[in-house]
Amino acid sequence: MSAYIAFGAPLLMAAWPFAALSQNIPDNLKGSGEIVIESSGGTLEAAEKKAFFDPFTRDTGIKVVLVAEDHAKLLASVKLGQPANDIADLAGGQLASWIANNGLEKIDYSYFAKETLASIPEQLRNDFGIGNFTYSAVIGYNTKKFPENGKHPKNWVDFYNVKDFAGKRAISKCEKMVEGGLLEGALLGDGVQPEKLYPLDTDRAFAKIKALMPDVGRWLVAGADGPQSLIDGEADMASTYNGRMAAAKAEGAPVAFSWEQSLVQYDYWAVMKGSPNKENAFKFLAYISRPKPQAVFAEAIQYGPVNEKAFALLPKELAGNLPGAPDLVKKQIFQNYQWWGATGPDGRTNYEVAMEHCVALLSQ
Structure with a gap:
């Protein structure tokens, strides 16, 4: 049987119509062309597709193309100057190694709204990666x-x-x-x-x-x-x-x-060194880091949002049952x-x- 399971998480309830996400999209996030994103499949991909990928394409005009996750192959392609994709989801513990291997572009935070950046904890705003989710x-x-x-x-x-x-x-x-x-x-x-x-x-x-x-x-x-x-x-x-x-x-x-x-734990979104679509990649990261997409994602798969304002948009019972929630964190250990x-x-x-x-x- 395939390693990727097809369980459908309770994806987005009526309280979160996707039309809401299309409001107030800054012109600097709109464009054309595509971005190629590495994905691990399963329920995570389903939630990201519902909360991030599809709405981003709809609202900005930039197509999202998904490829299977293979970090070893990706790093090798980056070293050859021909990155296999534009964006990858890297575990927090892997980021330093990718930086040391000169595998990543610096994030251009000028695409991000000031209020978005102010709501993301400092440890999730690395020069070479922006927080994806906590888990x-x-x-x-x-x-x-x-x-x-x-x-x-x-x-x-x-x-x-x-x-x-x-x-x-x-x-x-x-x-x-x-x-x-x-x-x-x-x-x-x-x-x-x-x-x-x-x-x-x-x-x-x-x-x-x-x-x-x-x-x-x-x-x-x-x-x-x-x-x-x-x-x-x-x-x-x-x-x-x-x-x-x-x-x-x-x-x-x-x-x-x-x-x-x-x-x-938490993952970073990272842009590959030499990415041919890096401007579109930065637009994508700025788009999905806003509170509403983060809340939609958290409700879809129950991973913690990286934008702190997203918690206020979630049902209280769910917000209190996510990684890092005040009552749960007493039982947990932060990975170093x-x-x-x-x-x-x-x-x-x-x-x-x-x-x-x-x-x-x-x-x-």
């Missing part, structure tokens, strides 16, 4: 195996406890190491306290992962793989994402997830992208060193 790596499980009202995994200690919680696991493969919280989850599963998590003890983390490998039923390479592995029966619990799990559960899949020890992007004496980032270690481990 959380959570522990998901199959409710036929672990009933919600019974004994079920709640944290990473439970996830790595194969004695008391027997069953197959699904965890992130190397290319999704940061987004899936692979190393953080392993260390938390080994008893490390959240406040002592960073700097990550990578040797300890990979040792914990190696011990779990006989119980891994699926290695996850795409965002949709987590819930799909639970639905297909390849795994009984999975490291996955809150939005994907919420969408699957809403469609009646026998799955649930826990917020405890979940990682607050500064650590992932830091370089050692050899000039390589912690991400690059960990990637090499990960690939070596999984190729054994």
